[in-house]
Amino acid sequence: MRFEAKEDGTYRLKLRDLFGNTRRDPRAVYRLAIRKQSPDFRLVAVADPPPEKKDERKVDPRAALLRADGTTAIKGDRLPPRRFCGRHRAARRGAAAGCDLCAREPSRGTNEAALLLTSCEKPERWAGAIRIVGQAKIGEAEVTREARGGAVRWAVADANVDAVRPRLTRDIALAVSAAEAAPVSLAAAEDKHWQVAEGAKLEIPLKVTRRGEFKEALKLKASGAKGIETVKEIDVAADANTATATIDLATTKLAAGEHIIHFEAQTKGKSGARM
DSSP states (O other): OOOOOSSSSOOOOOOOOTTGGGOOOTTOOOOOOOOOOOOOOOOEEEEOOOOOOTTOOOBOOOOEEEEETOEEEEEEESOOSSOOOOOOGGGGGTOOTTEEOOOOOOOTTOSEEEEEEEEOSSOOOEEEEEOOEEEEEETTEEEEEEOEEEEESSOBSOTTTSOOOEEEESSEEEEEEEEEEOSEEEEESSOSOOOOOTTOEEEEEEEEEEOTTOOSOEEEEEESSTTGGGSOOEEEOTTOOEEEEEEETTTSOOOSSOOOOEEEOOOOOOOOOOO
16 A cells, blocks of 8 residues: 655554454564555456355355356456556467467556456367466566466355455466356357447447356346446346347446456356366
């Protein structure tokens, strides 16, 4: 965090563990660093969890699994506020054939972005470590940082009661399943960049591919760009294979510029496939 002392004086800083009463241990120490502000950045990448249910407090360890013809997200956090290239150089360290492993840049003014990994219909089975690299311009220099992985140590039933213990990981793990296809795949009906004037209404036709017993109605939640979360959920009727995403820029506070958005949903169904 950044603190600016408005005037000379004595300042007191208090550090406290909100769960300290349940785990008093002299080995649990704090490390506090106070220094002048200097421009730099670090990256942390974690597997993005599914959309949260109302009042959901459960936290589980997660890893990134990419099914055939599916998309999974890895959330990059603490990114540089102006630019994140995040080119997925992983790939030559064991990329899965037939997978688009391109990262997406975040909107200006945000500190996180979803890196969308998309598989083709018939990928090769693969599992291993990937690298995510970010670049930013600090002064006149181009600075490159490699992301560290992040995970929670074990499942917590209620994050308001039990402390969630995160840790950095040595690698960022990804698995690609060739035997199991994504139960529902969603894509724009047209492969193009959508351009619209400020304050206008944008309509994007979507193609929905369902497999197995996943035929229930869907509610799509827009995500990915700062301000897009205010868009009303998009209803997709049961068994429907098309939908239209309507984004009203008169009420959605999206800044002028280029944005990458994606849609998330939860559904029920039966699946007997194994990885």
